[in-house]
Amino acid sequence: MSVQPSLRLRGLRKRFGQRSALDGVDLTLEGPQIVGIVGPDGAGKTTLLRAIAGLLEIAADEASVLGFDLRKDVRALKAQIGYVPQSFSLHRDLSVYENLRFTARLHRLGNEEFERRTESLLARTGLLPFADRPAGALSGGMKQKLSIANALLPEPALLALDEPTAGVDVMARDEIWRILEERRGKSLVLISTSYLDETEACDRLLYLDEGRVVAQGTPAELRAQVPVRLLRAWGSDPRAIAKAAGALPYVVSARVRGPFARIEIAAEELPGEARLYADFAGLVPRVRLLEPAPVDMESALLFLSRKQTQGTSAP
Amino acid sequence: MNPRRLWTLLVREARATWRNPFTMTILVAVPLAALLVFGFVLSTEVERLPLGVHDASGTASSRRLVAELAAKGTFVPRAFATREGLDHALVAGQISAAVVIPPDFDRRLREAAAGGAPAEIQVLYDGGETVLAGNSEAFLRTLALSTVAELSSGARAQAMGGPAAPSHVSPSGAAGPASGGVRVVTRALFNPKLDGSRFMVSGTFGFVLSFLTALITAVSIVSERLSGTFEQLQVTPATSLEILLGKILPLGAVFAADVVLMVLAAGFLLGVWPEGSVVFFVIVSSFYVLTSLSLGLLISATSATAAEAVQKTVLFSIPLVQLSGFAFPIRNMPAPFRWLAELFPATHYIRVSRAIYLRGEGPLSLLPELSLLAFFTLILVGVALRSIEGRE
Amino acid sequence: MRGRLQSFLSNVLAVAYKEAVVMRHDRAFIGMVLAQPIMMLMLFGFALTNEPRNVPWVVLDRSQTAVSRRFLEDVFVTGYFERARAVGSYEEGRARLGRGQAIAFVVVPEDFGRKVLRGGPEVQVLVDGSDPLTSARIAAYIGEVASRFDPERGGARLARVAAPEIGAGEAAPLEIRQRFEFNPTLRDRVFFIAALAGMLLTNLCLSASSLGLVGERENGTYEQMLALPTSPLEIVLGKLLPYAGVAYLVLTLATLLAGITFGIWPKGSWLALYLVTLPFVLASLTIGVFVSAFARTTAQAVFITVFFILPSFVLSGTMFPYQLMPDGVRQIGGLLPLRWYQIALRRIIERGAGLEEVAIPLVALSAIFLVLLTAVRRLVKPRLG
Structure with missing residues (x-):
């Protein structure tokens, strides 16, 4: 694993019949890291991951993954890739162990090496007691962990995971992330997700919409781009507070989060501190506490999606 | 409901x-x-079936017989110089039926006309194809008998009113001559052409x-x-x-x-x-x-x-x-x-x-x-x- | 180059091994492989035949002489008929044919007894032509009895018309000595059982490959495999390899069963049998790959497979002789691998053919396979979408 994993895409396009799934993706990634891919449904997240894994016939101005050209023969590339598709796709009739052995054979892993890695992977995923169980008989979380173990078996330089934690319970999600964390310094991990807390754990985020990367950066960078200030208001009736705050002209959105009302204000319309406190003091259900909060990923992603819809509706 | x-x-x-x-x-x-x-x-209609012929007689009457077999389009004769070649073609499935005409065919035919023992030909079928063999058997029999009847005595053939037309309508053992044998007039109802x-x-x-x-x-x-x-x-x-x-x-x-x-x-x-x-x-x-x-x-x-x-x-x-x-x-x-x-x-x-x-x-x-x-x-x-x- | 080949083979074997393990888990599949030969053998060995039996017939004997009764008895003892029913009038006999209560109606004229003595006796036979195979054979049986009927000797007793070396009558001026080679008693059983392996292997190969591949696609395992360092060709080949093995197993099983239960052992060379099976199995598996490319779901795959198999049984000449089919239909059947395989099977099993005699089917099958393979390589793309 001495190779520094890298990825350079310019004008990556993919059409399915009339529909354009990827419409000129530009992306450069260098070095091992965890990259989260986010975006609304149908943005092209799955297609992008499948394209990078060499599964699709694509068109591009430049498409280099780990130094291999995606437009040419990708067999050698596949030897260094681990891929976890969205739905469970291992052989249901084969046992956990048999599934892994099959992958190992195609990767031409030696027997000893295979046993060593399998032992360790199964132990880390907690699948060791189920090694002989047919994959189809595993629970949802265990299936997902098996898929990931299967993808990690060749110790790939690039790992592509398509919503690996969707529909998985909290415990299993935690375990899956612990396993991914181990790869942070070793592989280029591309993961699509719709969980906000997971995006915070990524080194870098790509926001995909309508087949293009419309924003990217570290979570902090993305948050910094957001021209919104966040406030938390607390009182006896947060629901009513949110409703009343929403009526203020400069408030973009106001929602209930736990005991607080979460209030977003457009940065350029942010009034002076005095006016702000005055306005909130005057709200009908009394606001007992108003404090600024750090911009979170929710704000960042909501902002990005709003920006996109406005951008496309008014060309 | x-x-x-x-x-x-x-x-x-x-x-x-x-x-x-x-x-x-x-x-x-x-x-x-x-x-x-x-x-x-x-279909039961036998058409252009490859027929192996080994004509050891090589006389006018044997050639006439072969020509008659070919005339109706039912069979397409293929000559074989040796009996072995014929057997081989049958095994290889190149022919589905075969006629072997012995060397003394012409002589025996004349003797038969004069009241002697009947002339002989040998017919082989590929029994593996049951339907085909069964059908071609009826056709070949009818054709051969009628031709030879004409050959040996035109007058006699006419007296019998001619053999049943060797079409697929009557795959009967028709045209049996008078001594022994019963003439059968077959008619297929409802579907005359079978x-x-x-x-x-x-x-x-x-x-x-x-x-x-x-x-x-x-x-x-x-x-x-x-x-x-x-x-x-x-x-x-x-x-x-x-x-x-x-x-x-x-x-x-x-x-x-x-x-x-x-x-x-x-x-x-x-x-x-x-x-x-x-x-x-x-x-x-x-x-x-x-x-x-x-x-x-x-x-x-x-x-x-x-x-x-x-x-x-x-x-x-x-x-x-x-x-x-x-x-x-x-x-x-x-x-x-x-x-x-x-x-x-x-x-x-x-x-x-x-x-x-x-x-x-x-x-x-x-x-x-x-x-x-x-x-x-x-x-x-x-x-x-x-x-x-x-x-x- | 050698490394490439080595990795190709090793990948194919890895997929084949996986497939074999999956197959071992699949009880329904194993059941099908074992039960189908037995079921088909029973059906074609015992039940399904075109040889007429229990034929209902009616008789109008206007002659009512000992000799006419003996003639009718001769027809009966051929063994194909039920006991004849006498009818009182010509109209009644026709009506019974019309109602489907009889298939043949024999009319013996009044002067039959006299004509037997003087020459030129005649009977009239009406057959129900609806089912051509049956009526043609019945007419032939009655005709055969009639042509050998000898009133003085009490009639030639024919157990089976198609006995070898029929003859010894005195039907001047020509005697036809005929023989049904390879199947002297013209049993349909031999005809069908010889081609049994063709039907079984068509079923097996087509459904295994089409269902298997569509199933992999439906489950996503195909995509998962594509993400591994292997190619679609390796996946498809590896997947089909075990089925080729099973096909040989089924071939052997069916051949042994046919030999043990019905005594129908291959008369020709086993080597030729196994050799000619290879391009047939490969071609059939490849057709399955085609089906898998067009079917979106497993159900669709089975549909297409079933509706390919049924006509191919018919058009190939496995069920009815292809030699009798009209032009055009016959040529279409020639495009089917099963046509050539059944030809080869019947040559080897019934007629004792060796390699030399099945050279043409072997070449035809190989050609069909190569054409299919070329086409399928275009169809199976190295990547999805």
């Missing part, structure tokens, strides 16, 4: 079926293809309506269940009987339309029209569709996946189709198989459709078969309905 609700379900199903190109193709293409395939393949298409077409209805109907019904119900739309419907006020009827009645209508389509296609493409009443035939067939729909329903009730439903239908239908008399007459089977065949509704339907198509029989003479068919249908529909109730 609520008629309005049922109507809504019917419309939905009809629309969904209509928009599924795969199902529509199957529903139209399979009956037509089955008609054409089965309508054409069964053309197979009428027979097969009338059976194809049974095949398509038993097999395709059960198959499509089973698969569409199972897929519906798998895709979750069934569950979706079950949370509406519709009862499961209504849901199933809504599913099945449009299919039944499509198959009834298939019957009409097949009658027309058989008529216009193959020139085969029923001897009896078309309306009567369509009514009986539509009724029979109910049987197959129920069968499909039963299969769907016990299958978890669409593929499983198809495999079950196929496994169940193959012996059903084979034993129902569609391709092989039930009469020819040993007793236990004959009894078994009587238990299949398809057997009775095929019998009825042949009676209407081939002999033009009406409802009255078919009463026993029709009531048996109705009996089976009622039982199957009853069982199928119960299987639905059971799942609720």
